[in-house]
Amino acid sequence: MHIIKNYLRGARFSIRSWQLVTLLYLVHTLLGLVMVLPFYSAMKDTIGPSMALENFHESFQYTAWTEFTRNFSQKMQVFVGIIGYALLFSLFVQVFLKGGILAMIREDYARFTLKRFAEACGTWFMRFLQVSLIVLLLHLVLAFLIWLPASLILQHQFTHTFTGQSLFRTVLITLILHFMLGSLLFLFGEYTRYTLFLSDKTGVFRAFRKAVVLVLNKIYLVYPLFLLLLVNGILLSLVWFFLQKATGFGTGLTLLLLFLLQQAVFWLRNMLRLWLTASQFYLYSEFPNPLIS
């Protein structure tokens, strides 16, 4: 009951918070556009007056595509480098936004104002940044701990005995294991933020420890809700997959349609993100005395 109730409560919140969703959408889009506009200009410069890509929308042409990417590769390398910095910058922006998002959720149906949102963002930024760094570090440790033994097993078994099927099974099991433990890490991070946010205490490590205990104790509630919310994202991906198939490789008006569809899907993704955070936050709020004492 807890799960469904908070799942639906989260949905209600995300639907009513269209202004917040739009804000999140605009932030991501702005970050993206900063990259895409020079990228487009560089591509235009590379192709120049050539007709090599003119019929690309009718059917994929490997030769034209390869030669274009080859001619574009030097410029592309610059962009690949910039993407790294952009992601880092984006991480800071996302961490910054988290405090505002939680504040809006706590106030439930209260009216959204940019001022209140920005104040909350600033208040929680440093503590949430610490949480993000801890989680990032643990993700790296987890990847190392899972894949190192897996690769050692693979390397050892590979000689003489491994078949393609057993290789596939080993990699699949390792991936599932990584997903399950990785999602636990994600939950530890999220519930640490909720703990900090509701207790207004500054001890990040202490909050993290509490959150770990809480998540593990209530795993029968926390994890199913997380999986249920994950299904939302998967369903949206499936819808997008079929929509994209229907639109094909657009140019002109069909490209405009494709663009609008993509942006609509991305707007919905931001809504799902709020749904995820809100549902989990509500669930957390119902736990008896979860706060740092």
Add this chain to the structure above:
Amino acid sequence: MTFKSPVMKNILLLLSFLPVTQVICGQAALSPHVASYDIRVELNTEKHVLTGTALLNWTNPSADTVGELRFHLYMNAFKNSRSTFMKESGSRFRGTAAKKEDPETWGWIDITRMSLPGSTDLTSAIRFIQPDDGNPFDQTVIRVPLPEPVLPGKKLKVEIDFITKLPKILARTGYSGDFYLVAQWFPKLGVYEPAGMRGNEKGRWNCHQFHANSEFYADFGIYRVSMTLPPEYRVGATGVRIDSVMNADSNQVLTYLAEDVVDFAWTASPRFEVINDQWNDVSVHLMIQPEHTGQARRYLHALKSAMDYFAEALEPYPYPSITVVDPPLHGLQAGGMEYPMFITAGTVAGMPERVRLPESVTIHEFGHNYFMGILATHEGEEAWMDEGMNSYFESKIMDHVYGEQRSIYDFPRFHVGSAENQRLGYTGMRNPRIASPARFSWEFPHGGYGSLSYNKAATMLFTLENLVGRPTMQEIMKTYYRRWKFKHPGGEDFIRVVNEVVRKNHGTRFGENMNWFFDQVLFGSGICDYKLASVQVKRIQPPAGIEEVGGNKVTYRNIEYSEELYENRVIIHRLGDVVMPLEVKIDFDDGSSVTEYWDGKEETWEYRHEGSRKIVRAVLDPENKILLDLNRQNNSFTLHPRQGTIRNWAVNFLFILQHLFHIMAIFLA
């Protein structure tokens, strides 16, 4: 098949010493049997050691008196890290490094006895030589002085006892678990090339060391090989199985016979599933891993398609059998290799139908039965003749059978054809000028062997086909095959055929001969790149000043012009050194177009047109004939560029970036 009658057994025994199919079918030998072998070998599956005895029957094919023999001991390439093979390869092959600390990694071959009939011992006279690089640690070639020289046309028999330790699979030979790919495993005689053969001024032994990039070269002969090994092993080999018995130790003794071949390889594993099939009169054997049996249909379809294609393009496959080996995942190093009547392919479990790598490898390796097996070129000295020509045919077959531009990868929004992949393999080289494809394969110290011997050579042949036309190219290949099958042609022999057929079909349209083509792209390392530099349209201003009209002086502004006139220019630059004849298609705004021909020789070329029409676009080489052109993107120029494609990419890039930021936000923030 077993026979109880002793008479029948004796007849079979007698027949088994003779070329079986030729005797039964009453055919003449297809090739000169210069070097034939009768080998008996036992495989110790505990120690991975072969113990064998070989009887070599050699005929001096030259007019020379030959006083020594030279043999390849290929397996010594894997003896230690100081062999030429290991030094050149850095002890790596196809990305896999030899595990130096593991003693089982290494392989070697020892000759324990060599003698002439009548017990004239040659063993003590054996000397290692290093004709290519003088590396004293390389033991892949031996020289054996003979007590009596062999006179022209005379035969010589040599008995050889040898022990071969197989390496852990590396460079397409050895063992992996209970899988064996036994290749280059016995002392193999070099080729004595008579004067005149492959451009030689005088007779000589051609017996190079085993190099990292080099493959093989041997004389035709008859191979009769009996192998003894545990009964649970399933065996495939060059040739046809003519006998199968159990010995006193309960081991199986299998005897194979192969005629008119230049090598003999075999495989053994208890895990093989064997699928037998037929193509015309040819027995097809697929030795496949149990987990890959679902892909057997794909292998067989590819193989038979190649057999059909070659039958039409050259001649039907002349041997009685073909064996395809599908190695296990842990033995994939054995995959993708060719031996006469015996090829290794490779796949992995779950290979999607739309990814046709097993098909591509099967077709390629089967093609080597023609280009190397029957047209027995020197794979080390002129790799382009087997790898390049075979890659050309591989691409033709792949694109013919599975569709152009989608024969290798065939997804709705991503598809790649074999011919275009060959071309891009060459044009994508970091430095396409690094060497010419006509070098010895070990003379690519700074890379480029694969791209030049396979991709550039294949692209060269596609370009040649586009220039001279498909019928002429087909005639060239057929003539070359018929003239040189079961012989050892050289590059000049092929070019001679090209010149002859092109001259016959086209006169002097391409010049006195096609040497200009081969000199540039085969023997030269220059690049071909033409660029459509600009298209200019300028309105012609009405003239100014005074003109006499009917005895009166009038100013030009009073003369009426019925239409506007334009000066149109198309300018082409030759950026590379290679010269190719080209066509240029020019489109005008009224829908008309002209096609101009340019010999491509000057550094720049200009087309001019004055009139009421305006040029809207121009395309260089509109039919994509000159596939050697490194950059086709600069072969067209339009005054009205359409940006739909890159706008689409930009829109999609934005969508991807948005999601990247979003995913990071979910998991880290």
